[in-house]
Amino acid sequence: MNERDMKEKAQILDDKGMRRAMVRIAHEIIERNKGVENVALIGVRRRGVPLAQRLAQYINEIEGTSVPVGILDITLYRDDLTTLANQPQVHQTEVSFSVTGKKIVLVDDVLYTGRTVRAALDAIMDLGRPELVQLAVLIDRGHREIPIRADYVGKNVPTSRKEVISVRLKEIDQEERVVILEINE
Ligand SMILES: O=P(O)(O)OC[C@H]1O[C@H](OP(=O)(O)OP(=O)(O)O)[C@H](O)[C@@H]1O
Numbered sequence: 663m664n665e666r667d668m669k670e671k672a673q674i675l676d677d678k679g680m681r682r683a684m685v686r687i688a689h690e691i692i693e694r695n696k697g698v699e700n701v702a703l704i705g706v707r708r709r710g711v712p713l714a715q716r717l718a719q720y721i722n723e724i725e726g727t728s729v730p731v732g733i734l735d736i737t738l739y740r741d742d743l744t745t746l747a748n749q750p751q752v753h754q755t756e757v758s759f760s761v762t763g764k765k766i767v768l769v770d771d772v773l774y775t776g777r778t779v780r781a782a783l784d785a786i787m788d789l790g791r792p793e794l795v796q797l798a799v800l801i802d803r804g805h806r807e808i809p810i811r812a813d814y815v816g817k818n819v820p821t822s823r824k825e826v827i828s829v830r831l832k833e834i835d836q837e838e839r840v841v842i843l844e845i846n847e
């Protein structure tokens with residue numbers, strides 16, 4: 663099953679709601695880390711990357727400091743959007759800075775089972791020894807299968823496993839909104 667076999671059930675965030683949530687997370691990152699010295703962002707492709715770039719832009723607007731942004735390309739081999747097949751696989755890392763000693767904020771659009779984040783943590787640890795790693799997600803939909811939690815959450819959305827959260831970003835989807843999809847029966 664893919665998103666074509668699903669229909670929209672509800673809109674969770676519009677463009678303004680997404681912006682407010684991301685600006686708030688930018689403030690929280692600055693507050694929690696007492697500034698952004700040694701802070702670096704790493705976005706999980708695909709939709710975590712524009713979100714990380716937006717956070718970097720908001721942080722720059724608030725603090726006047728540019729923080730580096732790296733990319734991890736992780737694919738979940740799913741045969742169905744509502745179930746997980748094999749483990750997520752890390753394909754490519756585009757991290758041009760040393761992670762050693764950095765406060766890394768990992769950024770993704772949706773946190774679900776936590777398996778993608780676990781793979782991302784492994785990939786980051788392979789690159790060096792960060793001082794700490796924090797996690798920022800636009801949507802936490804619950805249903806964790808491993809003990810992972812987010813430090814910064816745009817919105818907590820209770821879901822059933824049959825539903826799918828679809829984050830639509832203008833850079834990728836030519837629209838800005840977050841919707842819940844359900845199976846078209
Ligand atoms: O917590 P998990 O169960 O691992 O699920 C969360 C992951 O699933 C989504 O990726 P998806 O494969 O849908 O790709 P996308 O980023 O292109 O939307 C989302 O972007 C997260 O990376």
Ligand SMILES: O=c1cc[nH]c(=O)[nH]1
Pocket residue numbers: 772774803825826827828829
């Ligand atoms: O519902 C979900 C689950 C994982 N990833 C998504 O993008 N949506």
